[in-house]
Amino acid sequence: xxxxxxxxxSLIGVLDEPALIIEGSRTVAANDAARALLGQxxxxxxxxxxxxxxxxxxxxxxxxxxxxxLVGIGSPDRPWVLSVRPFEQGKTLVRLVDQSAGRAxxxxxxxxxxxxxxxxxxPLATLRATVEVSVEDADATSxxxxxxxxxxEVEHLTRLxxxxxxxxxxxxxxHSWIHAQVREPPSVALPETPPARPPPSAGNRGR
Numbered sequence: 001x002x003x004x005x006x007x008x009x010s011l012i013g014v015l016d017e018p019a020l021i022i023e024g025s026r027t028v029a030a031n032d033a034a035r036a037l038l039g040q041x042x043x044x045x046x047x048x049x050x051x052x053x054x055x056x057x058x059x060x061x062x063x064x065x066x067x068x069x070l071v072g073i074g075s076p077d078r079p080w081v082l083s084v085r086p087f088e089q090g091k092t093l094v095r096l097v098d099q100s101a102g103r104a105x106x107x108x109x110x111x112x113x114x115x116x117x118x119x120x121x122x123p124l125a126t127l128r129a130t131v132e133v134s135v136e137d138a139d140a141t142s143x144x145x146x147x148x149x150x151x152x153e154v155e156h157l158t159r160l161x162x163x164x165x166x167x168x169x170x171x172x173x174x175h176s177w178i179h180a181q182v183r184e185p186p187s188v189a190l191p192e193t194p195p196a197r198p199p200p201s202a203g204n205r206g207r
Contacts, residue, residue, distance in 0.1 A: 003089060005029050005043065018096040022047050022060060028091065037074050037096070056082050060094055112167055119160055123153040
């Protein structure tokens with residue numbers, strides 16, 4: 001059975017991310033997200049009207065399975081993963097998975113680690129100086145006088161470590177979410193054409 005534009009559109013219409021079905025070099029169907037991103041009139045036209053990114057075009061027209069990281073579609077710095085999956089009858093499913101959230105989370109992680117590293121230096125320096133003073137003057141009175149400051153610095157370090165652990169958990173969840181977005185799409189199964197019924201035999205005609 002041939003995949004009509006209406007059927008193709010219904011198959012990809014359930015996807016949230018921009019998705020297209022390409023046949024050869026022609027865009028057979030595009031969902032709402034794809035038309036909003038790439039142009040409202042891309043259906044029925046050459047795929048070059050939808051994609052002007054040279055590497056994206058080469059990947060799509062190769063008709064091979066591929067996942068390509070790229071920027072420059074929609075806005076100059078917007079990151080995407082281009083997912084290309086050929087399926088039945090020489091057609092190709094193309095999806096664009098937005099990586100903006102993942103990149104933002106990565107920038108936050110880098111900034112936080114840099115700030116945490118800077119913040120860790122201060123309590124560690126204070127604890128080192130306190131220990132050195134205590135070693136030189138091991139009197140119990142000195143320890144009692146220094147212990148509140150040491151306790152405060154230890155609590156500060158504990159909070160920083162807790163924040164680092166939370167960051168690691170958030171980063172792991174973000175990575176899992178991104179991986180889920182670029183997972184293999186469900187196979188596009190076309191309805192089978194029912195077998196043709198044999199013509200009535202001469203003996204059964206007229207009955």
